[in-house]
Amino acid sequence: MLIPIWIVSFFPDPRKTRYFLNIGRVWMGVYMPLIGCPVFRKGLEHFKKGKQFVVVCNHNSFIDVPVTTPGVPGVNKTLAKAEMAKIPLFGMMYRIGGIMVNRQDDQSRRQSFEHMHNALNMGMHMVLFPEGTRNRTGMPLKKFYDGAFILAIDAQTPIIPALLFNTKKIQVPGKFLFALPHRIDFHFLPPVDTAGLTRDNLLELKEKVFNIMWDYYTLHAKDAAVSPAPELA
Template sequence: MKILQISFILLWRAWFFLINIFLVPLWAGASIPFLFKDKYYHIAYWFHQMWARSNLFLMGFWYVLEKEKEETLDKNKQYVIISNHSSIMDIMLIYSLMRNHPLVFVGKAELAKLPFFGFVYRRSNILIDRKNLSSCMQVFKQIQEKVDSGKSVCLFPEGGVPNPSIFLDHFKSGAFSIAIIKKIPIVPFTIADIKTKFPSFPIIKGGPGKIRIKQHHSISTKNLSLKDKNFLKEKCFNLIKYQLEKFEREKIKNDN
């Protein structure tokens, strides 16, 4: 890789941190007064969306969304959102996609340690320490409480951003257990391209451009029980894996 190209990528990465020095206090900070009561969460959620959409725009990303038969999600329903996970930009994409469905993310507890952002993150989302069993059990309870208060939930079933060499990591069961227990439909998304355009590692790779996203049909859990959890998990894993492979074939074809 040429030195000029590496220099551009490093400057572009630095730009990401620079704009968030401004965007986090602006959008996330403005949401703070609305985070203390559930009935105002939809206002806080709007500010979170502005933060996410501003990031995508200023970093030079735009997405093309493909839906199966143009399925429209019911804005009066709750959903469990799942997706493959390869970058922090996945969070911003989900915020942008789910405009009419205020949701909370289940994410790493480590992010709560960040100055200022950590406070907003902690108030807005559910934090999990996967090394702590009691934390995982408490998170499961918190998710149910959020659902009971009318919010949708987003979980990345890979359990975090996997090593870049892993195409799609094994799914954990939490998202599927919650969906079955609460009888909430699952909406799987497949996000392509961001793994190469804004990878978590190495930081000398990436660049702005188009992100392809597939919104799959929502999957009903109305007639499922917890004994169907593994079947549901495998179904969603295969669905996303197949679509990622399809996106990859399309990219290779277009590059040739």
């Protein structure tokens, strides 16, 4: 798959990302069932043609990225750590499908917001993991960072909450180079509108999406924690 991906890397966006995703969807459509991890999606009707969304998803393991990138309908990009671009071969894929950011650099973070706005303006969805890093806790979700919600408010773009189930069972936290086959469920929930919201509504919006995702996860995951969602600061 590297040769066609390398070829499309020379195209401009959004065509580059569209071709890359088309290749990736064929590739993952074969690969994931072969390794015993078929992906089943639910809620695709929430995506409307010609409408862009900020998709916020929980993050449990490294396998989340090859599930979410081809699994979100339409052309989409994600936010990736700058060091991922340095990985041989796979770094090329991250550079095509992702917007690279150095989290320790203020200028890089500001530029990443500009690039994400540009992606939305070009008709692409942004797929973001508001927990920031993988959730290694026993709880359904970790505390959310502000970035995804600032983007959605500033761009006046609706948010689609999304939840991955069972990826933590495939790659168990704390076990290195370890994986077990398991079905993956990828659910999209109804959009949360941001029209008319300002940054003054940031905490309210973040808490609303967090509670929607927490409640849905605890209802649909057999081994999810059943305690009420904590308040966000």
